Amino acid sequence: MHYPWWHVPLLTAPMLIAIVSVAHVYVSMYAVGGGLFLAAETQHARRTGDRAYLAYLRDHAKFFILLTVVYGAITGVGIWWTIGLASPLATETLIHAFVFGWAIEYVFFAVELAAAFVFYYYWDRLAPRTHVRIGWIYAGAAWISLVLITGITAFMLNSGRWPQTHAFWDGFFNPQFLPQTLARTGGALLLASLYVNLHAALRIREPGLLAVVARRAARPGLLGAALVALGSLWWYAALPASARLALVGAAALNILVMVVLGASGVVLAMLYLGPYRRPGWVTPGFAILLFCFGLAGVGAGEFVREAVRKPFIIHDVIYGNQIWKDEVESLRGRGYLAGGVWTRAWLAARHPEVVTPGGAVDESALAALPAEARLRIGEVLFEHHCNDCHAARAGLSAVAHLAGGWTDEMLRQLVLHPERVQFFMPPWAGTLAEARLLQEYLGSIAEPFPAGLPRGDQFKAEPGAGGRADAR
Amino acid sequence: MAMSLIGPDNPLGHPAPYWFLVLFKTLGFTLHILPMHLWYAGLPAMLLLRRHGGEHGRRTADRTLGAMPVAIAWGVNLGIVPLLFTQVAYYKVFYPATILMAWPWLAIIGLLTVAYYGVYAYALGLRAGRLAPWRVAAGWSAALLLIAIGWLFANAFSLMANVDGWRGIWNATGFAGAVLGTGLNTADPTLWPRWLMMLGLALTTTAAWVVFDAAVLGAGETPAWRAWASRFALRLHALGAAWFAVTGAWYVFGAMPETGRDALAAGGWRLVTALTAVAPGLVWLAILIVARRAARAAAGAGPTPGRAAGILTLGAQLVVLALNAVSRQVAQNGELAPHLDVAAGRVNTQLGPLVLFVALFVAGLGVVVWMLRQAAAAAAGRRRAGEEAR
Numbered sequence A: 001m002h003y004p005w006w007h008v009p010l011l012t013a014p015m016l017i018a019i020v021s022v023a024h025v026y027v028s029m030y031a032v033g034g035g036l037f038l039a040a041e042t043q044h045a046r047r048t049g050d051r052a053y054l055a056y057l058r059d060h061a062k063f064f065i066l067l068t069v070v071y072g073a074i075t076g077v078g079i080w081w082t083i084g085l086a087s088p089l090a091t092e093t094l095i096h097a098f099v100f101g102w103a104i105e106y107v108f109f110a111v112e113l114a115a116a117f118v119f120y121y122y123w124d125r126l127a128p129r130t131h132v133r134i135g136w137i138y139a140g141a142a143w144i145s146l147v148l149i150t151g152i153t154a155f156m157l158n159s160g161r162w163p164q165t166h167a168f169w170d171g172f173f174n175p176q177f178l179p180q181t182l183a184r185t186g187g188a189l190l191l192a193s194l195y196v197n198l199h200a201a202l203r204i205r206e207p208g209l210l211a212v213v214a215r216r217a218a219r220p221g222l223l224g225a226a227l228v229a230l231g232s233l234w235w236y237a238a239l240p241a242s243a244r245l246a247l248v249g250a251a252a253l254n255i256l257v258m259v260v261l262g263a264s265g266v267v268l269a270m271l272y273l274g275p276y277r278r279p280g281w282v283t284p285g286f287a288i289l290l291f292c293f294g295l296a297g298v299g300a301g302e303f304v305r306e307a308v309r310k311p312f313i314i315h316d317v318i319y320g321n322q323i324w325k326d327e328v329e330s331l332r333g334r335g336y337l338a339g340g341v342w343t344r345a346w347l348a349a350r351h352p353e354v355v356t357p358g359g360a361v362d363e364s365a366l367a368a369l370p371a372e373a374r375l376r377i378g379e380v381l382f383e384h385h386c387n388d389c390h391a392a393r394a395g396l397s398a399v400a401h402l403a404g405g406w407t408d409e410m411l412r413q414l415v416l417h418p419e420r421v422q423f424f425m426p427p428w429a430g431t432l433a434e435a436r437l438l439q440e441y442l443g444s445i446a447e448p449f450p451a452g453l454p455r456g457d458q459f460k461a462e463p464g465a466g467g468r469a470d471a472r
Numbered sequence B: 001m002a003m004s005l006i007g008p009d010n011p012l013g014h015p016a017p018y019w020f021l022v023l024f025k026t027l028g029f030t031l032h033i034l035p036m037h038l039w040y041a042g043l044p045a046m047l048l049l050r051r052h053g054g055e056h057g058r059r060t061a062d063r064t065l066g067a068m069p070v071a072i073a074w075g076v077n078l079g080i081v082p083l084l085f086t087q088v089a090y091y092k093v094f095y096p097a098t099i100l101m102a103w104p105w106l107a108i109i110g111l112l113t114v115a116y117y118g119v120y121a122y123a124l125g126l127r128a129g130r131l132a133p134w135r136v137a138a139g140w141s142a143a144l145l146l147i148a149i150g151w152l153f154a155n156a157f158s159l160m161a162n163v164d165g166w167r168g169i170w171n172a173t174g175f176a177g178a179v180l181g182t183g184l185n186t187a188d189p190t191l192w193p194r195w196l197m198m199l200g201l202a203l204t205t206t207a208a209w210v211v212f213d214a215a216v217l218g219a220g221e222t223p224a225w226r227a228w229a230s231r232f233a234l235r236l237h238a239l240g241a242a243w244f245a246v247t248g249a250w251y252v253f254g255a256m257p258e259t260g261r262d263a264l265a266a267g268g269w270r271l272v273t274a275l276t277a278v279a280p281g282l283v284w285l286a287i288l289i290v291a292r293r294a295a296r297a298a299a300g301a302g303p304t305p306g307r308a309a310g311i312l313t314l315g316a317q318l319v320v321l322a323l324n325a326v327s328r329q330v331a332q333n334g335e336l337a338p339h340l341d342v343a344a345g346r347v348n349t350q351l352g353p354l355v356l357f358v359a360l361f362v363a364g365l366g367v368v369v370w371m372l373r374q375a376a377a378a379a380a381g382r383r384r385a386g387e388e389a390r
Helices: A013-048 A051-086 A088-121 A128-157 A168-172 A177-203 A207-237 A241-249 A251-277 A284-307 A325-334 A341-350 A363-367 A371-385 A408-416 A432-445 B018-052 B054-089 B091-100 B102-128 B133-161 B163-173 B191-217 B223-255 B258-264 B269-298 B307-336 B351-389
Strands: A312-314
Touching (some): A013 A088, A051 A177, A051 A207, A051 B091, A088 A128, A088 A312, A088 B054, A088 B091, A088 B351, A128 A168, A128 B351, A177 A284, A241 A251, A251 A284, A341 A371, A363 A432, A371 A432, A408 A432, B018 B133, B018 B223, B054 B102, B054 B223, B091 B102, B091 B163, B133 B191, B133 B307, B191 B223, B269 B307
């Protein structure tokens, strides 16, 4: 509306955010947990003089750098780019609200980067004490960057007092900040444990050393699991009412939550029974399976975290379809098409007869347009108002299927009161005439009622009309 | 009826005064392009040098190629700063421009990941002393990908200033009023000279780096190699500076909108513009002096250029890059002037977070310097031990 809307066929643009986020989180959490592991274990190995373990840690550090400094760092930028493309208004607002949070996070990135390179490339050249100290500098900087980004992402789920005060610290220390920091710290430790087990199982040939690595890596993993459990319960308690309801009310989220719980349970059991109690169980197959369950749990958890925000992209501030919450009132009065820079420009270029010299849209002229033009405008309304969650004819939550067999009246109610049909949809932000055009467009693409299925209006008896309960 | 495509002000206002935002944007860009130039023009130049440059050329190339993964890491990291402040101060043009070319813009992430791993594959092979053909192919592929990424960046940032070109791309790649995100700014006459100009400047930075490497990091190398490296840097810089001059003139006098040129010639900016144009020549003179001294040293007729010579040369190049960054900003503001006043808009300074950022920036810099000093001391210690053993 205020920015061009990016049409991504089938998938919808915001779904790319979820995909890139998950791809990034798989490594960014390891970048934190792995850093803590390497610092603590290098200190231990140097203190005990365990040369074999130290050699393994050096090998692991190389893998760690290759994965986190390249893939992790670039996909982190990737998330930022994707949100800017798919949710520009929200990104613009987050950056205006938290630019110094991000800038501070950048400082810690820079420290992380320098520490990671010095830690690895000067492994056997630095004095042991300095080497360990630099390992801890990396770990500290990485954890602080986790804390900083969590303040911003948690704000998107529960903005707390910020909508009233617009104060940086009110936004940063939001109700979700501590629970998510706890859960993410735990997740980072847990995921690092799985990465170390996987790497060790694939790289170490000596069973005794593998057992040492597996058992030592399991400890922070088990601690992480406890933190995840605690943080998740707190996360649930600090959810806004809409998010809590979405979590239990949306079937897709129910399934994802079950995946999170199921995968987490399996990971916990495997980690405890395998690497911790019987490290001899750790083989490449075991480690790969453990790792995959971990990725499934983390990935599903990230999808849940993204999805429960609906209808908002920033809780209580901006809706998923890139409209300020405070803007809806005025858009319902002056019109959605006239209210958006790009929608207004499109209409003025294609149908100048309905746009007044002042940029307003003439409702009666809009209603008098030929049917084809009305459908085209309805499609424009759909793209900008609805495509953030719904594909049109085919693809993700395609409305043609969702509204299959709906009557005109049902479609009218859907357009005028989407939040009443599903509370996690944003309210209609246009005029009645625009609603009519969107309704016509939806009606034109909606699939017919599936053949062969009985419809209520085919039955002769009205519900509760006094017929016999048992027709036999 | 053509309506403006510039969106409304963000109601939160700028979190800091415009000068602060643009200062960090320009500073960040200057620091970003120093390592970025090494992989942009330095990578293909060094790959060619390794193949055709003889024994000394190979040594020069190996040293720079070995450092390339670290250069990319720093280049990417330092690129976050200008991009962050761009999104604060120039959001009204940044988001539309990148959304219009969303897929090519997003593709940079994938291409950069592949290129970065290609560079690592090459550098690790170099380090192990075994450059298998696939590693060489990975290095060359990375070089080509990084040049392509530069072209995509030039597209996005020239499109930011080409507001009049948005509508054409929208019409060509539109879908139901939305955009497919497949556009590129190829119809803009500034695109090609901007891209090529950066390549020329990147060659001069690579040359300055070679001088720095020979004088500071390569202190243990032979005087003959150091003399060769300085001579090579002189020629590489001359090529880059000439390229920069030609493409820069094309950009400013043949492609840039008049409002951009006017901005570059306005008031005190005229001096900055003139300095931007001549400064690469001053660095060339500095390299010439270093090269002559290195040649004399190789002939046994004088001391080898010391660390100061290398540090001063790279420092001078940093000034060249800073001048370039400032002039680019002035030109961009001039090109945008008919559409928006970038310095206008409400300011709602977030003083506490701003002060915290500046304090942590200084503290973080201190920690990084401490770590680098530890590394340098460790490297010097090992070198001394090696010399004693010999």
